[in-house]
Amino acid sequence: MIKAVFFDAGNTLLLPHPSVEEVCAEVLRSHGLRADPEAIRRGLEKADLYYEERYWEDDTFWASEEEAAAMWSEMYALAMREAGVEPSRELGRELYEEFGKGDRWALYPDVMPTVHRLHEMGLRMGIVSNWDVRLPGLCHHLGLSRYLEFVISSANLGRIKPEASIFRAALDRVGVRPEEAVHVGDHYYADVLGARSAGIRPVLLDRTGRAENPDCPVIRSLSELPGLLLTGALER
The missing domain is CATH 3.40.50.1000 (HAD superfamily/HAD-like)
Structure with missing residues (x-):
């Protein structure tokens, strides 16, 4: 039983709300930055590949808050770079922090x-x-x-x-x-x-x-x- x-x-x-793409676009706009929605989508696809490579190489980052935060910050920075925005290290971290909000x-x-x-x-x-x-x-x-x-x-x-x-x-x-x-x-x-x-x-x-x-x-x-x-x- x-x-x-x-x-x-x-x-x-x-699931992310309203979407990962839109959240990234909102954060960029708050810094006076712009990226084409399609470019953001392509950047996030590259970031997904980066995540998969990291995950299958060594998934132990999930056991540490510090390592998990660093991985996601790197991933978001990579996505924005692929979208045509040269991100600072702080921007990747800011995107990570944004997804810690309930809304x-x-x-x-x-x-x-x-x-x-x-x-x-x-x-x-x-x-x-x-x-x-x-x-x-x-x-x-x-x-x-x-x-x-x-x-x-x-x-x-x-x-x-x-x-x-x-x-x-x-x-x-x-x-x-x-x-x-x-x-x-x-x-x-x-x-x-x-x-x-x-x-x-x-x-x-x-x-x-x-x-x-x-x-x-x-x-x-x-x-x-x-x-x-x-x-x-x-x-x-």
Whole structure:
């Protein structure tokens, strides 16, 4: 019997608001700088490639607030440089700080109805995410706190997904056994393999329909999750 549901944060519950591109443009304008929206988009694509390279080379930066902040600051500076703006080191850091504000994030439309339904079903919920130390504050600002028993960010705990230890910490927070918990996230390596490493059942959230032959239950929207739990269709 499932007693607890853990969630990833980014691309699962939270998304940038109104968009990363627009937030970057607003910060640039505050400094009297301009960049074409398409150039900003291309710059952010380059930054995404930079992130992927860093992540697969060594993902341990997520275990340290200092290293995570430095990585994101470098990434935003790179994006602005690619967009045709020669950024200062401070501008990259300012963009990082901007995304620590609650109004720079929103919940996907399916989040609140789903967590409310899971709450009605008597399930205990929490977040397990590779994120900086600001995540608990963001969740509170977005109104999730009333449904969550904990928010674990990798930078706060000093552990990262897919390490089993970060998931075991989540189990300890709610006092359930691994087979009594489900973890939902969008990243196969961090979320699916990480949950399995701790004996937790994974569910892959594939909002874009890009998952190829995953070996675990897949949903396109969080609204599918309650039904999945009620039918007992989960497999390890």
